[in-house]
Amino acid sequence: MPEIGGFGSHHTTHEDGGSDEISLTGLTAPFHHETHEYGGSDEMNLAGYVEVLSCGEDTLLTQAQVRGQLILVSATATITLPSAWVGAVVTIYSKTAAAVMVDPNVDDRIVLDGVAGGGGKKITSASGAGDYVTLIADSTDGWTVIGRSGTWTMEG
Numbered sequence: 001m002p003e004i005g006g007f008g009s010h011h012t013t014h015e016d017g018g019s020d021e022i023s024l025t026g027l028t029a030p031f032h033h034e035t036h037e038y039g040g041s042d043e044m045n046l047a048g049y050v051e052v053l054s055c056g057e058d059t060l061l062t063q064a065q066v067r068g069q070l071i072l073v074s075a076t077a078t079i080t081l082p083s084a085w086v087g088a089v090v091t092i093y094s095k096t097a098a099a100v101m102v103d104p105n106v107d108d109r110i111v112l113d114g115v116a117g118g119g120g121k122k123i124t125s126a127s128g129a130g131d132y133v134t135l136i137a138d139s140t141d142g143w144t145v146i147g148r149s150g151t152w153t154m155e156g
Contacts (some may be wrong), residue, residue: 084137093132108142126151
């Protein structure tokens with residue numbers, strides 16, 4: 001059976017000619033278990049986890065870091081998002097009373113409180129410890145805030 005991990009999908013063909021294809025986006029190899037029994041049927045137990053990235057300075061996130069990750073910020077910093085693609089999601093959490101800025105790619109917008117900011121306009125926390133924002137890329141045009149705590153403002 002092929003190695004599970006990374007991005008994309010998993011495909012396996014059974015001795016009886018049947019096949020399965022399962023999307024395992026966001027799961028990594030140590031969390032996959034499978035058994036074959038009864039003529040090639042599968043039983044799979046899949047468990048994922050949230051990856052956590054800690055940073056204390058300006059950080060440019062990669063596409064791999066916006067696949068459900070939690071970004072813990074311990075100082076005033078700008079967290080720059082990669083270009084949006086549908087389904088990307090990330091939570092940015094401030095561990096201290098420091099301003100956290102979330103900066104989209106220059107061609108992307110952030111929708112905050114139902115209002116879309118202009119391309120490349122960032123949002124900023126009110127410097128409260130425990131402030132967080134969860135964003136999802138709901139189109140290739142940018143990101144929408146789907147959860148938050150504290151006050152976040154859009155760049156003018």
